[in-house]
Amino acid sequence: MGEKDYLKDISDIKDMMNRSSRFISLSGLSGILAGVYALIGAGYAYWLVTSSDRGYLILDGQIFRLILLDLILVAFFSIATAIFLTTKKARSHKVSVWDTSTKRLLVNFLVPFIAGSVYILIILNQQKYGQTGALMLIFYGLALVNASKYTIGNIKYLGYVEIALGLLGALWPGYGFWFWVLGFGVMHIIYGSIMLAQEKKR
Amino acid sequence: MGIIDNINKLFDHRIRLGIMSILMVNEDADFNRLKELLDVTDGNLASHIKALENEAYILVEKQFIGRKPNTSYSATKLGKAEFKKHINALEKLIKKK
Numbered sequence: 001m002g003e004k005d006y007l008k009d010i011s012d013i014k015d016m017m018n019r020s021s022r023f024i025s026l027s028g029l030s031g032i033l034a035g036v037y038a039l040i041g042a043g044y045a046y047w048l049v050t051s052s053d054r055g056y057l058i059l060d061g062q063i064f065r066l067i068l069l070d071l072i073l074v075a076f077f078s079i080a081t082a083i084f085l086t087t088k089k090a091r092s093h094k095v096s097v098w099d100t101s102t103k104r105l106l107v108n109f110l111v112p113f114i115a116g117s118v119y120i121l122i123i124l125n126q127q128k129y130g131q132t133g134a135l136m137l138i139f140y141g142l143a144l145v146n147a148s149k150y151t152i153g154n155i156k157y158l159g160y161v162e163i164a165l166g167l168l169g170a171l172w173p174g175y176g177f178w179f180w181v182l183g184f185g186v187m188h189i190i191y192g193s194i195m196l197a198q199e200k201k202r
Numbered sequence: 203m204g205i206i207d208n209i210n211k212l213f214d215h216r217i218r219l220g221i222m223s224i225l226m227v228n229e230d231a232d233f234n235r236l237k238e239l240l241d242v243t244d245g246n247l248a249s250h251i252k253a254l255e256n257e258a259y260i261l262v263e264k265q266f267i268g269r270k271p272n273t274s275y276s277a278t279k280l281g282k283a284e285f286k287k288h289i290n291a292l293e294k295l296i297k298k299k
Contacts, residue, residue, distance in 0.1 A: 006292050009219060013289065016223035020231070020239050149229060 001168045019071035028199055031192025038184035041074035046177070072125045074184075109147035112139055133176030137166030158191045208291035210284055212257060217242055217250045222285045225260060225277035232274045251275065257286060 045067045052063055116139025120132060141162030148156035162183050169179030213219050220240045224231055231239075237247055256259045259281030263274050277285070 006295050009294065010289070010292055012216065012219060013223045014218050016239065017227045020224040020228055020235075 022103060025091055027082075027085045028192045028195030030078075030082040030199070031188050031195055033081045033192070034187050035190075035192060037074045037077045037081075038188060039181065039186075040125070041070050042181045042185060045070055105147050108149065109143045111143075112146055113143040115139070116143070130173040131170055131176065133180035134166045134169035134173070137162050137169060137179060139166075140183075150169030154191070154194065158187060161187055205263075208287045209295075210288040210291075212253065212259070213285065213288045215250070217246065218254060219245075221250060221275075221299060222259070222277065222281065225275060226282060226285060229278040230263075230274045232272055236275065254281070 007165075012140055048063050116135065119139070120135050123129075123135075124132065141159045141164075144155055144159030144162060146159075147157060165179050165183040165187070169176045169183075172179075213222060217240055221236060224236060224239055233247070236251075239242065240247065251260070251262070255262055257280075258278055261276045261278050263276070265272055265274070
């Protein structure tokens with residue numbers, strides 16, 4: 001076995017590792033952007049509430065509907081960015097985005113995520129909204145931890161951090177908003193930056 | 203000698219190398235997934251899996267998903283350690299020349 005073969009072995013190994021774990025490269029950039037959208041969304045919500053006459057949030061108002069719309073837009077843009085960047089990357093590596101590992105990842109993420117979302121909508125309808133921010137963090141964290149079985153990378157730790165922040169937020173309901181900002185905004189940016197740094201190193 | 207000692211003969215084949223690479227970064231993978239990634243025939247893949255299994259480098263787990271039998275493979279601690287040694291040895295050999 002000559003020198004060329006060793007080189008080829010190494011490049012084969014790298015290639016196979018990358019292709020078989022495609023979704024680890026839910027790129028760092030999409031994490032950072034998701035964090036930025038969350039911060040913009042939170043900033044808008046904060047401005048809405050503080051500049052209103054009441055200064056706090058009630059369920060049946062114009063402002064509440066705007067905040068709900070704000071949330072949906074943040075989620076939509078985060079997901080759209082992640083899909084767009086991942087597809088682009090997959091295409092440049094000539095691999096299919098929609099394969100077994102993607103499917104498993106998605107199913108494992110969506111089950112806790114959807115269960116949580118529906119639960120939050122139900123209790124919102126029962127006028128219990130003090131814990132909304134905390135619940136979003138907890139369910140999102142659980143979804144990440146559950147999905148992390150099908151990726152390498154550090155997404156598991158992001159999940160643990162989100163759960164911990166959610167539980168702390170539940171202890172101090174008055175600060176739920178700030179825990180939300182920390183969890184969905186700041187943590188995504190930190191996580192995304194770490195991922196991006198790792199991608200560059202390779 | 204020295205470096206050559208760490209070159210593992212068992213990994214000296216494209217398909218076995220591929221199987222180990224996949225199992226290093228995935229907790230487990232089933233037969234069809236390996237087949238799809240490595241682009242090999244059933245018989246070919248099975249014989250290479252057997253070779254790795256015999257050395258206890260990979261773990262084979264048979265289970266049923268509904269009524270369909272499903273076999274999943276994962277790398278053992280020994281397998282991962284040996285594979286890392288192998289990669290290190292390859293890298294050293296390349297640098298030397």
